[in-house]
Amino acid sequence: MISTNGLIKKYGRTLALQGLDLEVPLGAVYGFIGQNGAGKTTTLRILAGLLRPDAGEAAVVGRDVLRDPRGIREVVGYMPDFFGVYDDLRVGEYLLFYAAAYGIRGVTAQKLRDDLLELVELGHKRDVFVDTLSRGMQQRLCLARSLIHDPQVLLLDEPASGLDPVARVEMREILRELCRLGKTIIISSHILTELADLCTYVGMISEGRLLRQGPLNDLLAGDRLRRFILRSNGPADAAAEIIKGWPGAAIINNLPEQVEFQLSGAADDVALLLKEIIGAGLPVVHYAQTEQSLEDTFIQLAREVNG
Incomplete structure (x- = not known):
């Protein structure tokens, strides 16, 4: 060692x-x-x-x-x-x-x-x-x-x-x-x-x-570094508003029909957020975790430590 x-x-x-x-x-x-x-x-x-x-x-x-x-x-x-x-x-x-x-x-x-x-x-x-x-x-x-x-x-x-x-x-x-x-x-x-x-x-x-x-693999799979993409059949503004108010969630990129966001917490939180969005009657066509890159992980950690 x-x-x-x-x-x-x-x-x-x-x-x-x-x-x-x-x-x-x-x-x-x-x-x-x-x-x-x-x-x-x-x-x-x-x-x-x-x-x-x-x-x-x-x-x-x-x-x-x-x-x-x-x-x-x-x-x-x-x-x-x-x-x-x-x-x-x-x-x-x-x-x-x-x-x-x-x-x-x-x-x-x-x-x-x-x-x-x-x-x-x-x-x-x-x-x-x-x-x-x-x-x-x-x-x-x-x-x-x-x-x-x-x-x-x-x-x-x-x-x-x-x-x-x-x-x-x-x-x-x-x-x-x-x-x-x-x-x-x-x-x-x-x-x-x-x-x-x-x-x-x-x-x-x-x-x-x-x-x-x-x-x-552990470094890239850390809960607090998970990213997700949600796509809808139409404007995603309402979904973005729900995500903004969700504990541990933060919007990374908000496009007309797509929202990319970060979510910390347990696996249940991922499912509960999706349930909340669908329950609001929003037409979700895609909801998935994106692959975390080394570059994304490094940049986020550096910002957290160095302010």
């Missing part, structure tokens, strides 16, 4: 992390969601042992980030949002260089190089120079680099940043394969749609504070 307790980090007068508490189960694909500047990169650098917090604790699979930095580097593979490459190295040489840094040499390193290039679909590029690769290919090469020592945990900071749609799909498929291999993965991103069909757990961060975390 990966956990942090009360992490605080300041950059001068700027408070980047404000008592951050994370819980990432082993084997999870954890989507770390937040706007640019929310504290995602700072958190990942602390977990990778590259940055010391000003206060708080952090541990990765039982290894303390502050007390055991060498142990952290053995179990963690880190892919930064901005990375350097050695332009005068060929792709295969690039991976052999990093393998040597971990004490892996000879035939073992060569086989590892070939296996990783196959995993990230760059086997055909082994002998070309790194600086001739496209942005997407360089991203995949750096992912291979982070896997060179077969870490239990991967920390990926905006892995699809700057990629075109095709390259994003390719990166997503590689990450799915790593999931099947049993890696625990934290993926930070501000592009929420990229994580919805990949992650099993989600943590939402804003201004250095954790808004909410938990299994993805």
Whole structure:
């Protein structure tokens, strides 16, 4: 498990992390969601042992980030949002260089190089120079680099940043394969749609504070975040008036023949509201809960916490 307790980090007068508490189960694909500047990169650098917090604790699979930095580097593979490459190295040489840094040499390193290039679909590029690769290919090469020592945990900071749609799909498929291999993965991103069909757990961060975390399905199915659409055979103004006066209900969008609204409370409240509307003689032709998106959930939580 990966956990942090009360992490605080300041950059001068700027408070980047404000008592951050994370819980990432082993084997999870954890989507770390937040706007640019929310504290995602700072958190990942602390977990990778590259940055010391000003206060708080952090541990990765039982290894303390502050007390055991060498142990952290053995179990963690880190892919930064901005990375350097050695332009005068060929792709295969690039991976052999990093393998040597971990004490892996000879035939073992060569086989590892070939296996990783196959995993990230760059086997055909082994002998070309790194600086001739496209942005997407360089991203995949750096992912291979982070896997060179077969870490239990991967920390990926905006892995699809700057990629075109095709390259994003390719990166997503590689990450799915790593999931099947049993890696625990934290993926930070501000592009929420990229994580919805990949992650099993989600943590939402804003201004250095954790808004909410938990299994993805639980996060999207929370009672207080449910949205509904009502359509009528004619003007929906009367239905909108009933919804406005209903406890826990709030109008999101009111169109001539359709009302989109939010409703908190138990499942019985959903049925009771429909009964009230029909009882008023209104011609309802559609009444259903809409699918809650990660983006909707994040925006609402951020507004609640930040006012």
